[in-house]
Amino acid sequence: MAQLSFKNRIAFSYILITGLLIFVVFLAIYYIVKYTVYNHVDNAISIEIENHLEEINTKNGTLYLIDLDEWKEREHITIDVNPVFIQFLDTNKVIIEKSPNLKKQSLAYNSKAAPYEFFDTTMFGYTIRQVQLPFYVNKEKRGYLMIAMSLSDSKKVLDKLFDVMSIAFPVILLLLFFLARFFAGRSIQPINSIIGTANSITKDHLKARIPLPQNKDELYVLSQTINNLLERIEATIQREKQFTSDASHELRTPLTVIKGTLEVLIRKPRDTSEYHEKINYCISEVDRLNRLVDQLLLLARFENQRQQLKIEKVLFNDVISETILHFSNELKVKNCSISVSLSKEFYIKTDAHLLSIVLSNLVSNAIKYSRNDSKIEIIAKEKLEHFEFLIIDNGIGIAAHDLENVFEQFFRSKEALNSEVKGIGLGLSIVKKITELLNITITVSSEVGKGSVFRLVFEKSDND
Ligand code: ADP
Numbered sequence: 001m002a003q004l005s006f007k008n009r010i011a012f013s014y015i016l017i018t019g020l021l022i023f024v025v026f027l028a029i030y031y032i033v034k035y036t037v038y039n040h041v042d043n044a045i046s047i048e049i050e051n052h053l054e055e056i057n058t059k060n061g062t063l064y065l066i067d068l069d070e071w072k073e074r075e076h077i078t079i080d081v082n083p084v085f086i087q088f089l090d091t092n093k094v095i096i097e098k099s100p101n102l103k104k105q106s107l108a109y110n111s112k113a114a115p116y117e118f119f120d121t122t123m124f125g126y127t128i129r130q131v132q133l134p135f136y137v138n139k140e141k142r143g144y145l146m147i148a149m150s151l152s153d154s155k156k157v158l159d160k161l162f163d164v165m166s167i168a169f170p171v172i173l174l175l176l177f178f179l180a181r182f183f184a185g186r187s188i189q190p191i192n193s194i195i196g197t198a199n200s201i202t203k204d205h206l207k208a209r210i211p212l213p214q215n216k217d218e219l220y221v222l223s224q225t226i227n228n229l230l231e232r233i234e235a236t237i238q239r240e241k242q243f244t245s246d247a248s249h250e251l252r253t254p255l256t257v258i259k260g261t262l263e264v265l266i267r268k269p270r271d272t273s274e275y276h277e278k279i280n281y282c283i284s285e286v287d288r289l290n291r292l293v294d295q296l297l298l299l300a301r302f303e304n305q306r307q308q309l310k311i312e313k314v315l316f317n318d319v320i321s322e323t324i325l326h327f328s329n330e331l332k333v334k335n336c337s338i339s340v341s342l343s344k345e346f347y348i349k350t351d352a353h354l355l356s357i358v359l360s361n362l363v364s365n366a367i368k369y370s371r372n373d374s375k376i377e378i379i380a381k382e383k384l385e386h387f388e389f390l391i392i393d394n395g396i397g398i399a400a401h402d403l404e405n406v407f408e409q410f411f412r413s414k415e416a417l418n419s420e421v422k423g424i425g426l427g428l429s430i431v432k433k434i435t436e437l438l439n440i441t442i443t444v445s446s447e448v449g450k451g452s453v454f455r456l457v458f459e460k461s462d463n464d
Helices: 006-055 068-072 152-187 189-200 218-267 272-302 316-326 328-334 352-368 414-418 427-437
Strands: 057-059 062-064 084-089 095-098 119-123 126-137 140-150 311-315 337-341 347-351 375-382 386-393 440-447 451-459
Touching (some): 006 084, 006 126, 006 140, 006 152, 189 218, 272 427, 311 316, 316 337, 316 352, 328 352, 347 352, 352 375, 352 386, 352 427
Parallel strands (some): 337 375
Antiparallel strands (some): 084 095, 084 140, 375 386, 440 451
16 A cells, blocks of 8 residues: 555545445445345235135044145235245145146145244245144144245345346446546645655755646645745845855955955066055955855854853943943044943843944944944843943944845945945944844934934843
């Protein structure tokens, strides 16, 4: 059974059950017909018994068993049409009278059968239904009355019925099997489409989708689920391809710049200031390369970071002070100021190192994308169920249509590219990954030319 196809398994299970049902129905029909036929014959014999017992009497000591004219009746003369065989025995079981249709034959006395018990036996090679009983005259046992009727017509009907059923049974089963197989095949047709589509899918060809069946049944849901899965796999592979191509582009750009600068530099002797300038330029590109590699490594580490989290009680105020200190040089260069308004000490259960990476990136961006001499604000608010930290800048801002993309890897807005601020486009994607790991909600609102607000929401833990 395990080797059979799904289609054949359905068909087999179906005919096994229906076959059993048909068998029971056929059996019931056969036994009902048999019972009816036998009942009919037994009733007819019972009437004959009554009639014949009534006719027995004695006159002047002589025993009269039957009005002899009776034997002239058709059923007692012939054996062709519903013959009734009558036979009288004396008490010694010797025949004393019998109907003419018995001719030279006689009904055999069955010593095992009880009086009035109907049983089947044979005579002239035909099956007959027979009964035997003692008869009495004036309460004195005078012999036995035996009556039999032919069962050959009934037998013929029953045999015919049996034959028809025996032939019909396997034919019906065979017919049902092929019908069930056909319909099962039709209903699992979508599975073949699924197999076909699945076979045609490779890593480089993920466009194929399973055609949805017309009926909105389980196979429809299965096809839809697989299509959604393919959609997600395709998007993931597409993202990975994009990431690889973006990353290699970003890695190659500084290398090309360094190589080009050094090749130009080596062509002919230069004066010291030119060497200085070009080498410094190369160093800044090497720094950029370093930062990029650091960020790529960080991203790679986050892929399965969850088990490495070091959650502890962290004083947010300290982390923000350290972050600002870290950027004091950048702030000085741009002559920007940061105002921090923390109304109290904010303790948060989180990973201090990862939190400092988030804040570093947000503060770094706020400084990078601010104009010279502008102000940056960091505000903390305590709400009923959470803490809220806002990093607000008055910089170049982000266009509304870019807001949902800023957390994508390697995304840089037109404004950022035009502002000539150096960047790679990985900082906010790292922030996004960390906030997901630490269950921090991050949102951004912004207006081009006016500035941006990055909002971090920390759920309060039970003992905050
Ligand atoms: P990078 O700063 O290296 O380009 P990020 O991932 O940190 O990469 O930021 C992605 C993009 O989001 C930036 O290129 C910029 O377009 C936009 N962005 C992020 N922070 C700000 C901000 N404070 N003001 C304006 N634009 C921002």
